[in-house]
Amino acid sequence: xxxxxxxxxxxxxxxxxxxxxxxxxxxxxxxxxxxxxxxxxxxxxxxxxxxxxxxxxxxxxxxxxxxxxxxxxxxxxxxxxxxxxxxxxxxxxxxxxxxxxxxxxxxxxxxxxxxxxxxxxxxxxxxxxxxxxxxxxxxxxxxxxxxxxxxxxxxxxxxxxxxxxxxxxxxxxxxxxxxxxxxxxxxxxxxxxxxxxxxxxxxxxxxxxxxxxxxxxxxxxxxxxxxxxxxxxxxxxxxxxxxxxxxxxxxxxxxxxxxxxxxxxxxxxxxxxxxxxxxxxxxxxxxxxxxxxxxxxxxxxxxxxxxxxxxxxxxxxxxxxxxxxxxxxxxxxxxxxxxxxxxxxxxxxxxxxxxxxxxxxxxxxxxxxxxxxxxxxxxxxxxxxxxxxxxxxxxxxxxxxxxxxxxxxxxxxxxxxxxxxxxxxxxxxxxxxxxxxxxxxxxxxxxxxxxxxxxxxxxxxxxxxxxxxxxxxxxxxxxxxxxxxxxxxxxxxxxxxxxxxxxxxxxxxxxxxxxxxxxxxxxxxxxxxxxxxxxxxxxxxxxxxxxxxxxxxxxxxxxxxxxxxxxxxxxxxxxx
Amino acid sequence: xxxxxxxxxxxxxxxxxxxxxxxxxxxxxxxxxxxxxxxxxxxxxxxxxxxxxxxxxxxxxxxxxxxxxxxxxxxxxxxxxxxxxxxxxxxxxxxxxxxxxxxxxxxxxxxxxxxxxxxxxxxxxxxxxxxxxxxxxxxxxxxxxxxxxxxxxxxxxxxxxxxxxxxxxxxxxxxxxxxxxxxxxxxxxxxxxxxxxxxxxxxxxxxxxxxxxxxxxxxxxxxxxxxxxxxxxxxxxxxxxxxxxxxxxxxxxxxxxxxxxxxxxxxxxxxxxxxxxxxxxxxxxxxxxxxxxxxxxxxxxxxxxx
Numbered sequence: 001x002x003x004x005x006x007x008x009x010x011x012x013x014x015x016x017x018x019x020x021x022x023x024x025x026x027x028x029x030x031x032x033x034x035x036x037x038x039x040x041x042x043x044x045x046x047x048x049x050x051x052x053x054x055x056x057x058x059x060x061x062x063x064x065x066x067x068x069x070x071x072x073x074x075x076x077x078x079x080x081x082x083x084x085x086x087x088x089x090x091x092x093x094x095x096x097x098x099x100x101x102x103x104x105x106x107x108x109x110x111x112x113x114x115x116x117x118x119x120x121x122x123x124x125x126x127x128x129x130x131x132x133x134x135x136x137x138x139x140x141x142x143x144x145x146x147x148x149x150x151x152x153x154x155x156x157x158x159x160x161x162x163x164x165x166x167x168x169x170x171x172x173x174x175x176x177x178x179x180x181x182x183x184x185x186x187x188x189x190x191x192x193x194x195x196x197x198x199x200x201x202x203x204x205x206x207x208x209x210x211x212x213x214x215x216x217x218x219x220x221x222x223x224x225x226x227x228x229x230x231x232x233x234x235x236x237x238x239x240x241x242x243x244x245x246x247x248x249x250x251x252x253x254x255x256x257x258x259x260x261x262x263x264x265x266x267x268x269x270x271x272x273x274x275x276x277x278x279x280x281x282x283x284x285x286x287x288x289x290x291x292x293x294x295x296x297x298x299x300x301x302x303x304x305x306x307x308x309x310x311x312x313x314x315x316x317x318x319x320x321x322x323x324x325x326x327x328x329x330x331x332x333x334x335x336x337x338x339x340x341x342x343x344x345x346x347x348x349x350x351x352x353x354x355x356x357x358x359x360x361x362x363x364x365x366x367x368x369x370x371x372x373x374x375x376x377x378x379x380x381x382x383x384x385x386x387x388x389x390x391x392x393x394x395x396x397x398x399x400x401x402x403x404x405x406x407x408x409x410x411x412x413x414x415x416x417x418x419x420x421x422x423x424x425x426x427x428x429x430x431x432x433x434x435x436x437x438x439x440x441x442x443x444x445x446x447x448x449x450x451x452x453x454x455x456x457x458x459x460x461x462x463x464x465x466x467x468x469x470x471x472x473x474x475x476x477x478x479x480x481x482x483x484x485x486x487x488x489x490x491x492x493x494x495x496x497x498x499x500x501x502x503x504x505x506x507x508x509x510x511x512x513x514x515x516x517x518x519x520x521x522x523x524x525x526x527x528x529x530x531x532x533x534x535x536x537x538x539x540x541x542x543x544x545x546x547x548x549x550x551x552x553x554x555x556x557x558x559x560x561x562x563x564x565x566x567x568x569x570x571x572x573x574x575x576x
Numbered sequence: 577x578x579x580x581x582x583x584x585x586x587x588x589x590x591x592x593x594x595x596x597x598x599x600x601x602x603x604x605x606x607x608x609x610x611x612x613x614x615x616x617x618x619x620x621x622x623x624x625x626x627x628x629x630x631x632x633x634x635x636x637x638x639x640x641x642x643x644x645x646x647x648x649x650x651x652x653x654x655x656x657x658x659x660x661x662x663x664x665x666x667x668x669x670x671x672x673x674x675x676x677x678x679x680x681x682x683x684x685x686x687x688x689x690x691x692x693x694x695x696x697x698x699x700x701x702x703x704x705x706x707x708x709x710x711x712x713x714x715x716x717x718x719x720x721x722x723x724x725x726x727x728x729x730x731x732x733x734x735x736x737x738x739x740x741x742x743x744x745x746x747x748x749x750x751x752x753x754x755x756x757x758x759x760x761x762x763x764x765x766x767x768x769x770x771x772x773x774x775x776x777x778x779x780x781x782x783x784x785x786x787x788x789x790x791x792x793x794x795x796x797x798x799x800x801x802x803x804x805x806x807x808x809x810x811x812x813x814x815x816x817x818x819x820x821x822x823x824x825x826x827x828x829x830x831x832x833x834x835x836x837x838x839x840x841x842x843x844x845x846x847x848x849x850x851x852x853x854x855x856x857x858x859x860x861x862x863x864x865x866x867x868x869x870x871x872x873x874x875x876x877x878x879x880x881x882x
Contacts (some may be wrong), residue, residue: 272829274743281728281732282740455613482618
């Protein structure tokens, strides 16, 4: 799983390399696609029975850097991993509801700390080896091995609340005491504290079933680059920087509602093609089966092709609000580079909030996004429908000027602003620069590569910056605790140095509360407080667009999961 | 000649070492921290440190450089930070496609540029020269990615006679070669034209004409041969640069060559791959400079190396 800090690597940038991953929790989606559960692209044979066989071709703007689910942390890797590997639990089709995947069912102890999973006994890896409970223990040990080569898991932190995990991680224990396998098909995991979102963590690709025998045979490096062995609908035939080829897993256990074996497709070829304009032409020409945000750097439809596709192919487009947001961070550190930082003044930050006209950002993005007024997307559990008046800012330049005057900056000042260098962000930057010039703030814009941007922003020294966040798993904790808890300043996620002991206390309390209502109340307090403190200027909420060929069926969107390769089928004669 | 070549190879090695030092220092001057980026936002400091150790980024920069050069002498260009595969294997898998593309682009430049250069020189200051020179100026000014997209749209999408990008045989090679040829040919045309005009004013050309040599013989035997030296120099350096990858063309046409590799590596801050591609570029440019210098001797018998 991974999370995306912002859309980027439009080429390599959109949510790019390290960009985004996973998803998670939530409420129900509002999109027609997800509210219907599924939404296939085709019309001609929607009522006909799925056809077995065939293949599809897709374009991706970037290669898969990590096949190993223990280390995969970007959207493209997750897209492939979800087709190849499976987890204990997953999300129901097109919804936020957690359902069993490799676990048939499970029980949670009354104190909310012990999870007992009963695993399916008919699951085999694509090489024919049976899947057993100890495979998860093996994978968890890999996740918590901080010396693992060629690189340790970036997701180890998600699992440190398992009993004994910290000791294992620190090298003080040889086993993880909180994980037991009473028999081959039962897995018991005990947590140090109850975690309401623990199942959502298990639905991320990190703790997938992997075949220990195979991993030991090929080694971690090959498992990450060219060799994969999962229980999912597909197996990897080829993975390199030019293409990924997936072929049907002959031992896949799942069947459709009519008892037909899944997957329907024999083969999926994903060509790495950085040029998203050409990708759009490939789709228009019928060479590719669909374009989705997971393969197209977060956009789904490349911005340059958006007007054409929405005009000519509107009926082939599915829309899925995403739990990913963009914002302008306002660094609250009193001094930056040895100079006093005017943004440490609340009135200055509030002036910036009032001077920002969000509607311009929506226009710049072709109207393909939604507005945002708080650090949670409106599709996320915990979203506050009615913010406190003190946490609400309506575009009002006079008020902003008044606040600047009260703050002692009637003549304005010059501020440093950082963003990634890509065409859409450039327009956003210029618009924001123009907005702030109205209240005397001159923005010195630094547009740099995505990697350079992250390094600068995560060091906590960027005075103002345009950034974003995409869920790792759908829970407010993943946004609010990660981005506003002062304990996240050092790891670099709380990039604007927001520090408020009261907010920390609410966040820490909510993190381990099992009472949903109490959590929502605590998160509402956090949201109102950070907004009245004007820590961020929330700008837009992303919407994912999927363009599906009419001859592709069984496709559905999800607010959480990736593209459903396992259920896709194509009309005969459309083997692209 | 032998001593000259040995001396030039020695110089080339010094140049390459210099380039490697500069490239290494530049890569470390950028603010991005590869370990932090690779680790992702939720990684613990332990994980970030371990990645730093795995990549050798915890060592002083001089030690990292010496280690890199030590490996280089053993033919080891290191391992990609992102894809965990050897840089050498990545480069070698891209060399074939890049060589094909480089040759295609180079031939197209020459096919378009040389005849136009001769033609405009022969008809200098006439309307047709002015028109062609203006078109050449436009050719030089056209951004290749724009022209490439235009050609892809026209001949790959609207009139579907060529593939919409991708790497392959000659069928895939035509559009990128034409794109590069149109923009690159203008340089050859202008260079050849100006050199030919200089040569045409030489006494021996006047003498040839006075002796009654045909215009064709004068142009091709006396003028062109002598005007080709700077063109050969340019063509030599050009092919050297092309062989290291044509980033914009490869990116536009999704041609999986060296240019694309370098482009992706820069985006990923994949230092070993960037170093590998930079050094390769340097090797090609230096090598082809050397070849050009040697070829001079054959084209112009007055040039000899002792």
